[in-house]
Amino acid sequence: MKLLVTGGAGFIGSAVVRQAVAQGHEVVNLDALTYAACLENVASVADQETYAFEHCDIRDAAAVEAVFERHAPDAVMHLAAESHVDRSIDGPGLFIETNVNGTFNLLQAARAHWERQGRPEGFRFHHISTDEVYGSLGAEGQFTEDTPYAPNSPYSASKAASDHLVRAWGETYGLPVVITNCSNNYGPFHFPEKLIPVVILNALAGKEIPVYGKGENVRDWLFVEDHADALLTVLQRGEVGRSYNIGGENEARNIDLVRMICAILDELRPQERPYSSLISFVQDRPGHDMRYAIDPSRMRGELNWRPSVTLEQGLRKTVEWYLENEVWWRALQDREGVGVRLGKA
Numbered sequence: 001m002k003l004l005v006t007g008g009a010g011f012i013g014s015a016v017v018r019q020a021v022a023q024g025h026e027v028v029n030l031d032a033l034t035y036a037a038c039l040e041n042v043a044s045v046a047d048q049e050t051y052a053f054e055h056c057d058i059r060d061a062a063a064v065e066a067v068f069e070r071h072a073p074d075a076v077m078h079l080a081a082e083s084h085v086d087r088s089i090d091g092p093g094l095f096i097e098t099n100v101n102g103t104f105n106l107l108q109a110a111r112a113h114w115e116r117q118g119r120p121e122g123f124r125f126h127h128i129s130t131d132e133v134y135g136s137l138g139a140e141g142q143f144t145e146d147t148p149y150a151p152n153s154p155y156s157a158s159k160a161a162s163d164h165l166v167r168a169w170g171e172t173y174g175l176p177v178v179i180t181n182c183s184n185n186y187g188p189f190h191f192p193e194k195l196i197p198v199v200i201l202n203a204l205a206g207k208e209i210p211v212y213g214k215g216e217n218v219r220d221w222l223f224v225e226d227h228a229d230a231l232l233t234v235l236q237r238g239e240v241g242r243s244y245n246i247g248g249e250n251e252a253r254n255i256d257l258v259r260m261i262c263a264i265l266d267e268l269r270p271q272e273r274p275y276s277s278l279i280s281f282v283q284d285r286p287g288h289d290m291r292y293a294i295d296p297s298r299m300r301g302e303l304n305w306r307p308s309v310t311l312e313q314g315l316r317k318t319v320e321w322y323l324e325n326e327v328w329w330r331a332l333q334d335r336e337g338v339g340v341r342l343g344k345a
């Protein structure tokens, strides 16, 4: 297939691009190259004839339409977004512009393209979203695809809005859409403002490791390569009009996650004192969701998909990758906002 992947210079999008090219698909990577992007993430496929890059902002409707006309894709995998909750607290406007209006522009351009092509049944608009649209869980229960939406942050509200637009374009115009909502990702090429890279990089620098609140918030961690595999599975075998929750089946409290990373570092890069001595509890994020957990039944039962690594295995691979790729992360540490506490409101 010829895939138009938006946000392919970001963390998850680049994993999708690398895997899709490896699977033999043609890939057009559309990205505005914001602070969160890094073309190094796709350097391993950049020379392939089956790969093309379009520097384009999804807030620019005419530019998005032109990309569809130039490339005539068979499917869209839409990952471009503002993705950092803390930044959404400080500056929600950009999240509405990109995640809501940008998705609207993309839907309109995809729909016009699909109509021009004679409404092919095999066309897909695959929208990649988050489990954060469901809000926060208590100690029990899991999110299913039928859990009501109850987003709590400007980020998750903007993603929820975009999910609703995608659903409506499927119901109203017949555009063949599919939606996935996944849990927190981690792995290679994760931008150094997110929790897991912050822990690894602060530990290596001998700096305080900040943990929000008491570290009791629970996330269901998904290794990014597993997520990319799940997305390509849904794209090819998912049912039109359906949504799929993708989880790692790896729930952990933040504090336990941080201690696991410190223990792996103690083994791979030992210091005089254990890295966990750097842990420091800091002011919590306002509106911080307590727990997310995915019920994976639909992905398992209908598409026979499940994650390939445990949290321990995935974290080890991730720590090893950061130890081996210092040039990559050093270059990103100078970017605006990185290493600064954001989102205290």
Ligand code: NAD
Pocket: 006, 007, 008, 009, 010, 011, 012, 013, 030, 031, 032, 033, 034, 035, 036, 037, 038, 056, 057, 058, 059, 078, 079, 080, 081, 082, 083, 084, 098, 102, 128, 129, 130, 131, 159, 181, 182, 183, 184, 185, 186, 191
């Ligand atoms: P990221 O921030 O690493 O990458 C986002 C990419 O989108 C960047 O390359 C950026 O340049 C691009 N982009 C931003 N605004 C754009 C615009 N206006 N036009 C074109 N490109 C633009 O994000 P990520 O972590 O890779 O997340 C990708 C998608 O997956 C997002 O839609 C996010 O909501 C969703 N998601 C992420 C997670 C996670 O744990 N990271 C979990 C669930 C869902």
